[in-house]
Amino acid sequence: MPTFEEARRIILGRLAPLGTERVPLPDALGRIIAEDVIAPWDMPLCDNSAMDGFAVRAADCATVPASLAVTGYLPAGGEVSGAVTPGCAIRIMTGAPLPPGCDAIVPIEETEGSDERVTVLSPVAPRQHIRFRGEDVATGELVIPAGTLIRPPEISMLASFGKALVPVHRRVRVAILSTGDELIELGEQLRPGKIVNSNALSLAAAVRECGGEPLILGIARDTRESHQEKMIEGLKADVLITSAGVSAGDRDLVRDVLADLGVEQLFWKVEIKPGGPTAFGMYGAKPVFSLPGNPVSTMVTFELFVRPALLKMMGHRRLIKPFVTGILQEDARKKPGKVNFLRVRVVRENGRYLASTSGDQHTGILRTMVRANGMALLPKEDSLIPAGSEVAIHLLDSDLEMVEPD
Numbered sequence: 546m547p548t549f550e551e552a553r554r555i556i557l558g559r560l561a562p563l564g565t566e567r568v569p570l571p572d573a574l575g576r577i578i579a580e581d582v583i584a585p586w587d588m589p590l591c592d593n594s595a596m597d598g599f600a601v602r603a604a605d606c607a608t609v610p611a612s613l614a615v616t617g618y619l620p621a622g623g624e625v626s627g628a629v630t631p632g633c634a635i636r637i638m639t640g641a642p643l644p645p646g647c648d649a650i651v652p653i654e655e656t657e658g659s660d661e662r663v664t665v666l667s668p669v670a671p672r673q674h675i676r677f678r679g680e681d682v683a684t685g686e687l688v689i690p691a692g693t694l695i696r697p698p699e700i701s702m703l704a705s706f707g708k709a710l711v712p713v714h715r716r717v718r719v720a721i722l723s724t725g726d727e728l729i730e731l732g733e734q735l736r737p738g739k740i741v742n743s744n745a746l747s748l749a750a751a752v753r754e755c756g757g758e759p760l761i762l763g764i765a766r767d768t769r770e771s772h773q774e775k776m777i778e779g780l781k782a783d784v785l786i787t788s789a790g791v792s793a794g795d796r797d798l799v800r801d802v803l804a805d806l807g808v809e810q811l812f813w814k815v816e817i818k819p820g821g822p823t824a825f826g827m828y829g830a831k832p833v834f835s836l837p838g839n840p841v842s843t844m845v846t847f848e849l850f851v852r853p854a855l856l857k858m859m860g861h862r863r864l865i866k867p868f869v870t871g872i873l874q875e876d877a878r879k880k881p882g883k884v885n886f887l888r889v890r891v892v893r894e895n896g897r898y899l900a901s902t903s904g905d906q907h908t909g910i911l912r913t914m915v916r917a918n919g920m921a922l923l924p925k926e927d928s929l930i931p932a933g934s935e936v937a938i939h940l941l942d943s944d945l946e947m948v949e950p951d
């Protein structure tokens with residue numbers, strides 16, 4: 546039985562980034578850029594003013610106060626019409642192109658005067674408050690290397706260089722199939738023995754959260770025919786995730802039917818709890834994840850196995866959430882033999898992560914997952930991890946690092 550790290554290596558070893566597409570710039574947020582971006586022109590494109598004030602010749606202001614005649618006005622977006630001549634200044638706004646003849650900008654606060662004449666009050670150094678052509682990026686420079694995650698700053702840079710369409714790795718299309726006769730869909734009348742197909746929705750949300758496109762296939766009933774029909778549909782997507790029907794029950798048909806359809810199983814069962822019965826296979830180049838049905842196990846195994854896989858397929862290089870070291874706040878007990886992921890509530894105090902159990906750790910208890918914002922790794926052979934021990938924790942949400950305003 547593989548450890549969870551071995552299982553993840555098997556999965557990632559089989560996957561490669563999907564192809565690329567060109568998308569409108571506003572839609573590129575969160576995607577991975579697929580080609581290097583080289584600056585097609587200098588940025589800024591011309592020398593311009595960094596301040597609202599006056600374009601001057603520094604030599605004219607060698608001794609202050611210096612009185613100069615105002616001979617023009619250049620707003621941002623304005624066109625240069627005349628030069629700054631000796632003894633003169635041009636009123637200029639931030640971003641306006643520099644008129645010839647000037648070699649410094651004096652901020653308005655350092656002057657006084659009327660529309661016709663200005664008095665410069667403070668000493669002026671040549672080149673002050675000028676943004677020079679190409680000082681940000683020069684033509685031909687590599688500004689965004691392929692493989693970069695597109696965030697608002699990359700959007701800004703791409704927009705500045707006129708890139709209306711951006712080459713990015715494709716979003717992964719992920720088919721989600723729930724299995725089981727006990728399932729009803731959200732909105733249907735609930736009755737004893739039936740449960741809402743919540744896994745389809747939590748999985749779709751998790752897929753969307755990491756940038757993929759979920760395709761919910763609905764419910765396969767506990768017959769081979771129903772499984773087959775839905776799985777054939779699901780295998781048309783880039784990835785198929787099934788939930789439930791993967792342990793030892795007499796109706797656990799998932800692995801059998803997948804095998805009949807030509808999915809090569811690479812592992813079944815991983816040395817973890819929750820999530821032990823997870824299976825993984827490949828259908829050609831397409832990964833197929835068979836996650837256990839308990840909603841908690843479904844979400845934990847998504848985190849450990851599916852998220853890194855989807856990220857890799859979408860061109861990401863950083864695939865795995867890091868562990869932080871936390872301090873366990875109470876004793877934790879487990880059976881030896883498997884790594885356990887303890888659902889924990891983590892708080893940050895004086896730079897340390899303090900982790901308390903979020904409650905009953907049975908896999909059937911969903912509330913404990915809702916309360917958790919981390920998963921603490923309890924080592925395979927331990928049976929008692931005493932309060933005060935250091936544990937490795939995967940943080941599940943970034944909200945933890947935020948603080949409330951005073």
Ligand SMILES: Nc1nc2c(c(=O)[nH]1)N[C@H]1C(S)=C(S)[C@@H](COP(=O)(O)OP(=O)(O)OC[C@H]3O[C@@H](n4cnc5c(N)ncnc54)[C@H](O)[C@@H]3O)O[C@H]1N2
Pocket residue numbers: 723724725727728740741742743744745788789790791792793794797819820821822836837838839840842908
């Ligand atoms: N004899 C054994 N029994 C079980 C084993 C085992 O090794 N031997 N493993 C247990 C473990 S661990 C888990 S986890 C579960 C996983 O079982 P399955 O993946 O086959 O899932 P089911 O038994 O069909 O369902 C488990 C549980 O989850 C509920 N469920 C299923 N689908 C959904 C859904 N779409 N949305 C919400 N909830 C769902 C289902 O009703 C069950 O309560 O097996 C143990 N048994």
Ligand code: MOO
Pocket residue numbers: 817818819820821822837839841842908909
């Ligand atoms: O894998 Mo099951 O999730 O241990 O309960």
